[in-house]
Amino acid sequence: MADFDIKMIAEELKNYDGEEVRIMEVCGTHTAAISENGIPSMLSEKIKLISGPGCPVCVTVTAVIDKLIELSMRSDTVVLTFGDLIRVKGTFKSLAEAKGEGANVKMVYSPMETVKLAKEDPSHTYVFAAIGFETTTPVYATVLEEAVKNNLNNLKLLTSLKTMPEVIRFVVKNGGGVDGFIAPGHVATITGSNIYKELSKELQIPFVVSGFEGTQLLLTIYSLVKMKGKGGFKNLYKSAVREEGNIKAKEIIQKFFEPSDASWRGMGKIPGSGLILREEYRKFDAGSDMLDEDNMPPGCRCADVLVGKIKPADCPLFGKKCTPDTAHGACMVSTEGSCYNYFISGRR
Template structure:
């Protein structure tokens, strides 16, 4: 059976199943993009409601982090390096685009290792990298810090907002009112952390979970697995992305993270404080910690007003249920962070979906 025929069979099986309105959450920005681009949400509705979780790193970066980054730019002779998506995320009053328009030095990079070259080329400046991401980005940031230390590159530091995926999933599933019936685990994080990292979902919460890739067949296969898990009382976990994901993940990457970082509590934008959910630079590498190097303090946290990013990030609602969606909040004029990043649920939904009155809960 070719892939096209197999996809058709999976869709028919899902639509013929006994489930009704089953809520399945995907927790990866790339899955969010693929589901919308391929029209999978429409193919499985109304049997399945596909909801997006907090898998967009830019979306969960706190307002106070952006404010602190802008404060760093006010220091003498500082060059800020950042991923492009972060440029449009607003702090309390401004974003990094506003700062660059004022003449501040900001460079967009594509890999954390690029910041070392910028530092070498600008020995008289202090280069600060805005290290935002999940376990997928953290190993490269750790490698960059370790490389800078070994090579005595002293004019570079890292302002981290690196989050860990498991604690936020715990937060979601501990909510007694959640109505999530299955989870598609983030494939990219699983490549690093290993499939076993997510087994707790089925073992601790009795919710079926699956690690999946990003092609149509991967995603529909994952949905098919989760649907048929509801026929029994014991819900299980499965790795369907074995071509890329091993049980224990990338051992070298995990060793690097353990060497450079410790886990502490952290603020997640629109969600709140979550214990042991962020990677902080260990004292051994404190010379490369921007907060310590420049004596910057992250001051308080405020949530976005008027938009429902919190409900969207927690998988409670789809973007079109926000009254601002598609009117005052669009990709060219975003109000909430979910409309900023290319992986943000609102931006993806706006780009690919016809606005439909999906009801979640």
């Protein structure tokens, strides 16, 4: 876009004086990009940005953390996880706290490290904490492909995998009222844009697929403001998102995983919103069934934040008992979490 167009759009957004518009970004990376680019300060007070349930760490129930801790306490088992998840509290403690008490917990940067470690050390079972959305699921499927190829019976996944369409329907039904969605860009590279086009028709709410640069996010917000009350769909991230998505990634997901019900932090079990290992690959599962219990910390309002009922700063713990250094809720732990991004950017 030309500079003139961006300036015009920015001016219109700042001076907008129509009906209030509530726009939800579903993707945690969008939440971070919106804060990093200072976009809230560029908008009229009548344009409200709200964060949705697109941070994988934020929507993981405490039962998953508790199970990982239980596994890590076994002498023959090592739990592998990403950095954000290691700090999220389960019912009583986090994986980081368990590690401090002697549990076998190791932070890694790629799920593929699980394959290398399992090959090198057959005396231990290596369990990867496989959380995430459609974006990361192909990587977990690739790990399983390597496990099958190398006959690694000491490699397992504890899965808490979510899919977007059903939780978006849940938010529309149970949230604080959404006038438009910034569709998750990373997820859309895998799923394709068509599913959001279909959701827009079904829900009669506009969706715009967006990238992560500040100018594109401004254009996306501008488009959604103009589309309020009309429905409709746009893909403004065509450089990465095709209508049909990534066919190879979807094929490997389908090979190893099948749809299931899934439990979301503070939201309960949402039918058809998750993925589990297919029956023929269940030997690689570390006990992912029935991990539904969700013991939210007292006073934590993460659940209401995730569906847009309140802003992070409306939680009584925000900035007091709950900060990035003393996180109570998962939304303050992850760098993609809405509470974390509100706190570090000073948003209120």
